[in-house]
Amino acid sequence: MNMKYLEPADFGEASALLSEYGDDSKVIAGGTALVLMLRQKFLSPAVLVSLGQIRAQRGIHLDGDGLHLGALASLREVEQSLLVRQYCPALAHTYAVVGNIRIRHQATVGGNLAEADYASDPPTMLLALDARVKVSGPDGSREIPIAEFFLGFYSTVLGPAEIVTEVILPPLPENTHASYQKFTSRSAEDRPCVVSAALARLDADGRCLDLRVAVGASIETPRRLAELEASVLGRKLDDQLIAAIADEYARTLEPLSDVRGSAWYRREMTAVFVRRALKEARDGHS
Amino acid sequence: MQIVDSFVVKASRDEVWKFIFDIPRMSKCIPGIESVETVDENTYRGKLVVKVGPIRSEFGGTVNLTEITPPGRIAGAVDGDDKGSASSVKATFSGTLTEVEGGTLAAFQVDANLRGRLAQFGGPIINATAKKLTAEFAKNVRAQLEHEIP
Numbered sequence: 210m211n212m213k214y215l216e217p218a219d220f221g222e223a224s225a226l227l228s229e230y231g232d233d234s235k236v237i238a239g240g241t242a243l244v245l246m247l248r249q250k251f252l253s254p255a256v257l258v259s260l261g262q263i264r265a266q267r268g269i270h271l272d273g274d275g276l277h278l279g280a281l282a283s284l285r286e287v288e289q290s291l292l293v294r295q296y297c298p299a300l301a302h303t304y305a306v307v308g309n310i311r312i313r314h315q316a317t318v319g320g321n322l323a324e325a326d327y328a329s330d331p332p333t334m335l336l337a338l339d340a341r342v343k344v345s346g347p348d349g350s351r352e353i354p355i356a357e358f359f360l361g362f363y364s365t366v367l368g369p370a371e372i373v374t375e376v377i378l379p380p381l382p383e384n385t386h387a388s389y390q391k392f393t394s395r396s397a398e399d400r401p402c403v404v405s406a407a408l409a410r411l412d413a414d415g416r417c418l419d420l421r422v423a424v425g426a427s428i429e430t431p432r433r434l435a436e437l438e439a440s441v442l443g444r445k446l447d448d449q450l451i452a453a454i455a456d457e458y459a460r461t462l463e464p465l466s467d468v469r470g471s472a473w474y475r476r477e478m479t480a481v482f483v484r485r486a487l488k489e490a491r492d493g494h495s
Numbered sequence: 496m497q498i499v500d501s502f503v504v505k506a507s508r509d510e511v512w513k514f515i516f517d518i519p520r521m522s523k524c525i526p527g528i529e530s531v532e533t534v535d536e537n538t539y540r541g542k543l544v545v546k547v548g549p550i551r552s553e554f555g556g557t558v559n560l561t562e563i564t565p566p567g568r569i570a571g572a573v574d575g576d577d578k579g580s581a582s583s584v585k586a587t588f589s590g591t592l593t594e595v596e597g598g599t600l601a602a603f604q605v606d607a608n609l610r611g612r613l614a615q616f617g618g619p620i621i622n623a624t625a626k627k628l629t630a631e632f633a634k635n636v637r638a639q640l641e642h643e644i645p
Contacts (some may be wrong), residue, residue, distance in 0.1 A: 235549065243549075249612050250579050251550040325548065361627075362620045363548020429623060465619035 213255060216262040220345045220372055223258050227370035228347050230256045236372060237261075238281060238320040241312050266319075266374050269293060278376040280319025284331075285310070287318060296378065299387035299406070299490075303334040306391050309398045319373035322358065325365045325430075328400035328469065332359065333425030334389050336433060337406035338378050346371035359430035385410040385419065386493030390486040392478055394469050401426040402469040403478040405458075407486035415445050415491070422454060422483055427464040427475040434461060446491050455483035496609065496618050498625045501602035502633035506640040508592050511599045512566040514640060524635035526628050529553070537563070543575075547624050552577040552613060554584065567592045573607075582611030601633075 217223040227234055234256040237243050246252045266279035269290045276296045278287055287293050288305040307313055307321075307330045321331050322342060332355070340355045347370050355376075358365055367373070387408040394402040404426045410419040420438050425431030437457055444450055464475035504511055515521055518539065522531040529542040537560040544553050556575020563569050570589040576582065586607035593600045609621065 232551075246550065250581070251552070251612070253579065362623055363550070429619070467617040467619055 284313040333431040337423040388489035409490040505598040582613035
């Protein structure tokens with residue numbers, strides 16, 4: 210395998226290189242996904258454009274519009290970040306359960322999204338948090354709501370020379386609690402079979418002021434049922450309502466079958482893990 | 496792995512049937528097709544590029560028609576491989592054309608067996624890719640045939 214390895218100094222230069230080499234090039238950040246594909250000869254680009262020398266977007270910071278995760282921050286940095294834990298402990302937990310510690314040290318926030326593997330943890334939690342994905346390309350930068358970012362298996366709205374630069378998480382009001390539930394069907398460090406992220410803001414009587422539930426890994430791209438979420442506002446989030454929401458997610462979503470579980474099994478597990486996520490998000494209040 | 500799909504073309508069944516055997520024209524409608532050559536009246540050899548996310552595979556192989564019953568049914572077998580990912584595919588397929596209101600319903604069923612490294616991507620991804628390719632093929636066929644209706 211004879212490959213040119215280029216190391217641009219900033220995102221603009223990286224996009225320019227991707228434009229120049231087109232289909233012959235691939236962008237590489239942590240490389241945890243790409244190197245596997247290269248080794249299996251699924252890909253054989255003539256040029257690898259590495260983001261390894263880019264200094265920008267390696268950190269995590271708070272800004273007026275929310276919490277910013279740099280695309281080049283490692284998953285481990287998100288997991289350990291005090292800012293992330295203060296913002297939403299469930300988000301830190303989500304990054305903490307990806308693969309194993311070696312993967313998390315190497316894989317990046319942006320790479321994880323750009324790869325768009327359906328059996329992944331962060332996308333579902335980020336969907337529940339209404340994250341925006343900032344990308345930059347030859348025509349400048351733009352922000353994409355994460356709900357619109359994934360198109361399907363391994364496919365996103367990113368243009369050929371566009372690169373994810375950061376993930377922006379809008380501020381969460383006081384008294385908002387979230388939970389991330391990952392179910393692995395084969396081994397602890399496996400990719401997920403079904404995941405569920407829930408976020409709840411309740412009033413003093415336990416009634417829903419804001420409720421969001423996202424499910425992923427069992428379907429092509431993570432999903433929320435917006436109408437269902439809206440329909441429970443004002444209602445008390447008791448066990449009965451939680452069970453009804455969980456059943457509705459299980460009934461509505463069309464799970465896929467793969468080595469981690471059949472569609473039938475995943476449907477059952479969707480109900481279980483949505484229920485657990487909602488209970489944990491609710492009980493953060495008591 | 497089984498792939499079942501169908502689409503409607505606003506053209507008569509005879510027109511669609513004729514079109515299927517107009518190999519140069521029909522093959523242009525197959526997304527990712529690189530080349531097709533006729534070996535004999537029942538056998539065709541071709542090259543197809545399929546993209547799944549970042550992965551691009553190039554399958555070369557033969558299609559052998561085992562049943563041709565005008566104007567409504569064909570069946571056959573496909574045998575191909577992608578050298579880059581050391582993967583191979585063997586498949587049997589059958590297709591039917593049925594007259595429906597406003598045109599012709601083209602329905603097909605493929606039983607495919609994918610082996611090698613690509614097989615790890617599993618049924619759901621391959622099925623989704625097949626659905627996408629079918630939708631594109633249907634769009635291209637419509638563009639070819641439906642334009643011709645005065």
